[in-house]
Amino acid sequence: MNSKLFDKKLGVIGGGQLGKMLLAECNKMSITTHVIDSSEKSPCKNLCSKFYFGDLNDYNTILNFGRDCDIITFEIEHINVDALDELEKMGKKVYPRPDTLRVIQDKNQQKNFFKNNEIPTSDFKYFKCLDHLAIAIDKNEINFPCVWKKTKFGYDGFGVKVLKSLVDIETLPDSEMIIEEFVPFEKELSVIVARNPSGEIKCYNTVEMEFNKDSNQVEYVISPANISDTINKRAQDLAIRLSNSLDSIGLLAVEMFLTNNSILVNELAPRPHNSGHFSIEACQSSQFQQHIRAIFNLKLGETNHLGSAIMLNIVGSEGYSGKVYYENLDHVFKSKFSNLHLYGKEETRPNRKMGHVTIICDKFEDSYEKAKFLKETIKVKSK
Structure with a gap:
């Protein structure tokens, strides 16, 4: 070298x-x-x-x-x-290139990119403001339930809301938005794909994401996802197709819905992603090492792993804001095959991502049981 x-x-x-x-x-x-x-x-x-x-x-x-x-x-x-x-x-x-970022930064541009490139995704409509949305509702052009998304500056469940009725619109900020058709999905999936300037591409396992219903944040990431080999291949092929279409360099996280044995692309992130943290312990090359390999135009690393890996997000508990205090972290070290990551954030607030734990066992049931226990046991409070 x-x-x-x-x-x-x-x-x-x-x-x-x-x-x-x-x-x-x-x-x-x-x-x-x-x-x-x-x-x-x-x-x-x-x-x-x-x-x-x-x-x-x-x-x-x-x-x-x-x-x-x-x-x-x-x-x-x-x-x-x-x-x-x-x-x-x-x-x-x-890397990723500015043109790639420009498409992904704006949810409306992102959805139009899917449409123009025949990427399967949910139906959507763009609105410049709440007044325009109200006009569409009066014309019966919006069906409930549906999904509201800010076109820009959404993250970690913020800027996304399921609208079940007109009442839910009253609390929305007046900003540019898209309204998406509600998808009654079976599972939420993610594929992280890496691509270097030479055109080499590698995917990680398709993972399954379980979300907290109140905060709309990822609670658990399960790798590999409990899906068929056919669905896994289809999801990875979609991720590769998107990476090539965007001329993406580095990592691209592709979030998807599995519904009626079909896959719809939800949204993209052109960077390391929460759904790839399991790779630090589970894979020969973590998503972070892979990103470096890609942007330095090096040969990409191996991505497969044995057994079942589950990543649990550690987030700020409801009702606590201020200097962080952790309860029961010692249980991570009492649990075999568990790996703790704290992010070094001094202040906590409700649902703020403060760290994660990755559990790797031979069987999914064992990993999931340990993850559930730690989820109930670890508390993030303030002093």
Whole structure:
């Protein structure tokens, strides 16, 4: 290998838990890393070579940050894509590419991309504001239940809501939105696919995501998903097709619905993803190492694993905000084959992602039982 390969400075936009886990892989290879985040309490602050504090949506802030980097990536979509365009014109390697991010940043553009490329997805309508939605409702153009999504700045269940009746519309913010047909799905699936500039592509197992019904956040990720080989292959083929169509470099997480033995694509994330955390312990190459391999145009790593892996998200308990205090974490270490990750966030609030646990057993039933126990036992409170 050319020893100068890792002499290149890697810039990471966003300094949350995804950035922290990406840096853990970078530090194994002594890659020089620059990180910028909008919080001075970023979990990445003490793990990178150089830390910058700034507004991720400000053009000049992102442009100036990227000037001193050779390769630029991101762990969050809500950033200034025009600055990334300019950095690419300056000769910087920006992965995933700005054009890819621009499509995914906006839910309306994303859904139109699916439609134009004949990717199976739910029906949808775009509305500029609540007044326009009200007109459509008066014309009986909207059927309940349906799904409301902000076109931009949604994350972790925020910016998404199932509308069961007119009453649910009263609490919506007045912003650009899409209204999607409600899909009575059997399972929610995800495939993480990696692609490098040479065109090599590899997928991880199709995983199953179980969501908390109140917060609309992922509670458990199950790998491999309890689906047939045929469905697994179909899901992976869809992910590969999307990665190629978008000319995506790095990781692409493809969230899907399984319904009536058919697969509908829900939405995309052009970065490491919560549904891939299991890969840190379960796979030869974690999603974070794979992302580095991809953006440095290296051969991609192996993605298969034996046994059953379940990832449990640790989130802030209801009714607690402030300096974080964890209860019963010792039970993770009493449980065989359990691996704890805390993200280094000093403050908790309800449903904030604070860490995760990955359990790997030979049988799904054993992994799931341990995950359920830890879910009920671990509490995230404030002092």
